[in-house]
Amino acid sequence: MTAQHLTEFHGLPVFDLPSADASGEQPAPGAVAWRVRYDWDGTDDFEQIWQRFLDRVDCAAVTALVIGAWSEEMYEDGLDPVLQRVIDAKDRFPALRAFFLADVESEENEISWIEQVDLAPLLLAYPALEELGARGAHRVFTPVRHTALRKLRLESGGMAADVVRGISASELPALEHLELWLGSENYGGDTTVADLAPILSGTRFPALRHLGLQDSEIQDAIAEAVAHAPVVPVLETLALSLGVLTDVGAEALLSGQPLTHLHRLDLHHHFLTDELAQRLRDTLEPAGVDLDLSEQEKPDESHGRLWHYVAVAE
Structure with a gap:
């Protein structure tokens, strides 16, 4: 058995944040679980992708958030700064009820190579969170x-x-x-x-x-x-x-x-x-x-x- 990307989370379909040059309508912010992840074919790093998410999506209405791959070298680049970005943005996500960290397939990084972080600070930052998942x-x-x-x-x-x-x-x-x-x-x-x-x-x-x-x-x-x-x-x-x-x-x-x-x-x-x-x-x-x-x-x-x-x- 190998880890696979989530297709549903918190009762919502998982939707990938579109690339920077994508056009067309986006789903309503609360209608999907938004997945923010590194684009293997793109040039932006995760910090730029995260900022694009904050800029393009009405985060106040987002109820479910999934963090996928966060860099090309995930076995070297830790999750601490990734999780800290989510914690620092807590005031922008008043409706967030579900969060999943490291939705990564084995082809991207083996599950035991993902060095997970302490999730308690996230729970303290989001007292209304109802569902928490993480892989690694x-x-x-x-x-x-x-x-x-x-x-x-x-x-x-x-x-x-x-x-x-x-x-x-x-x-x-x-x-x-x-x-x-x-x-x-x-x-x-x-x-x-x-x-x-x-x-x-x-x-x-x-x-x-x-x-x-x-x-x-x-x-x-x-x-x-x-x-x-x-x-x-x-x-x-x-x-x-x-x-x-x-x-x-x-x-x-x-x-x-x-x-x-x-x-x-x-x-x-x-x-x-x-x-x-x-x-x-x-x-x-x-x-x-x-x-x-x-x-x-x-x-x-x-x-x-x-x-x-x-x-x-x-």
């Missing part, structure tokens, strides 16, 4: 209090445990959707089940209805913890997909607390045997659970051992 190698998240954020999605091929701890220590009373791609240890993914305990307790985020703990090399251990986690009964949807889920984790889910109240259980990209997959179907689908068991993977065999792999790493 997440290393830090300063605990923050934010009363409006409803959805947080962090995509990573290797997320540092400090990020999980920072989120867990944050006060996010409105948070309904939390999605964390934990990634591979080879790319900095060192989160343990103990780090996830505050999230799984069910008390940290009282409004939580969707939990995604995904793309993990310890997916079985996470499944074992989830099987008895107090947060599960209040969830409507649960995602343990993209990681190294085997029969061990599936057995834990089957023997743990009931999951039949869920609207959807997403386990796609897994290493389950046919037998365990069928047992999950027999248990959950008659109760009306939308169960995703697509992408049944087989471990690679080399040097006398079996190798399992997450969907998103490098």
